[in-house]
Amino acid sequence: MAFGPVWAGFAALLALALVYLMLRYTSVGLALALFVATILPFGTLPFKAVITPNFLELALLALLAVWLLRLLTRPDDALELTPLGLPLLGFLGVTLFSFVLGSNASPDSLTLHNYFKFVLAVLFFFSVANCVRTPAQARLALRLLLLGGAASALIGLALFALPNALAEQILVAFGRIGYPTSGRVLRFVADDPSGVERAIGLAVDPNSFGGMLALVGAFAVTQAVAERPLLARRWLYPMAAALALATFLTQSRGALGGLMVGTLYVATLRYRKLWWPVAGAAGLVLLLYLAFGVGGQFVTRVTEGIQFRDQANQMRLGEFQNALEIIRRYPIFGIGFGSSGPDIDLGVGVSSIYLALAERVGLVGLFWFLGLMAAFFARSLPAMRQAFARHDDERGAALLGLQAAIVAALAVGLLDHYFFNIEFSHMVALFWGTIGLALTLETMNAEDRTTNGHDNRAFDLPRSLEDAH
Secondary structure, three states: OOOOOOHHHHHHHHHHHHHHHHHHOHHHHHHHHHHHHHHOOOOEOOOOOOOOOEHHHHHHHHHHHHHHHHHHHOOOOOOOOOOOHHHHHHHHHHHHHHHHHHOOOOOOHHHHHHHHHHHHHHHHHHHHHHHOOOHHHHHHHHHHHHHHHHHHHHHHHHHHHOOHHHHHHHHHHHHHHOOOOOOOOOEEHHHOOOOOEEOOOOOOOHHHHHHHHHHHHHHHHHHHHOOOOOOOHHHHHHHHHHHHHHHHHOOOHHHHHHHHHHHHHHHHHOOHHHHHHHHHHHHHHHHHHHHHOOOHHHHHHHHHHHOOOOHHHHHHHHHHHHHHHHHHHOOOOOOOOOOOOOOOOOOOOOOOHHHHHHHHHHHHHHHHHHHHHHHHHHHHHHHHHHHHHOOOHHHHHHHHHHHHHHHHHHHHOOOOOHHHOOOOHHHHHHHHHHHHHHHHHHHOOOOOEOOOOOEOOOOOOOOOHHHHO
């Protein structure tokens, strides 16, 4: 405090307290990782270094280190891989091989750092599986996911509602922790500042923001109609509405489509009553558009997008053609994760998870990923049906909601690549963390009791951090 700003000492004390809590309670590290991934995904340390780690990277690394060290110090704790653990490690091995092959074993520091963050994000799957072992811990993690997504949506709505100058001033203030301070701080359709603004929250990019909202939104919608929700409905209804509205305001057609697909998945498999609000909303939108012309710009964008007549989708077509040519030339293990490809006549990067996988890690990596997704649903669907058959509606609804979240993410992935992008590790962490939560719920006995003696279908938060631990 004597040689720096007056707040530095207090900040150091708070940081030390947080480090202690993360070392003492894995639930704190899990909460920090989920909140950073959903609310502040690009926040970094406020000082410069050769490689400046971001908050999510530190949270994921600390959480991973804590539970791994506990395995060494507590003989009774066993490593939980889950049935998808070894195949997922194999998938990481394929990405590593492609990474080394594509960089000729000498990647630049930025690509190496980004790939390290990507690996940490995928390993969040194992952190979830080994830190969430009881119904109380599962409820806490699922509520944290809901709260983080809803808070991010509210921030996005607030910034969208503010005057552009004030919203930009607020976002620029985050430049101290790694956020952009110039250029496209606010985002608009077709990059036209006089046109339609896009909601971005604190996610920098509206499309990745929309993808995160779609994933959490599909889970929130499921909880809003579940027989035994994790939160009171008076909270779930506005949370689901905020997530849906923020998704719409991102103007991301892929994210909005993903949220709709996730909602229809839930309506088809379990909660038929969802068809009524979906049909009612569609009818209201159609009426407003036909009778009053409301939403004409958005309808035009969707129509042009379907017909590939707008600039964004024409660029996507060019990316698709580039990706297909790269796949033709490097079909087995792809070109790796560098910012440039081996051939100067072809650009890298494509707005699709599936083409990005085939481009970066080859057809081997793509089919491995698709196999993982097929195995996930092959296990999760019977577990969900069994939970409902045993009248364990809480666990059944949670499993269905997590499936819907992954369905939404996979649908978003048709037109966006953020769930498989080394520069957007928070999206990768949310994707695999959601799968980890679902697999953890599968293995929980419906008759388990929490440490406070209540039935696992009761919706009480743990009475203390020790209960969660």
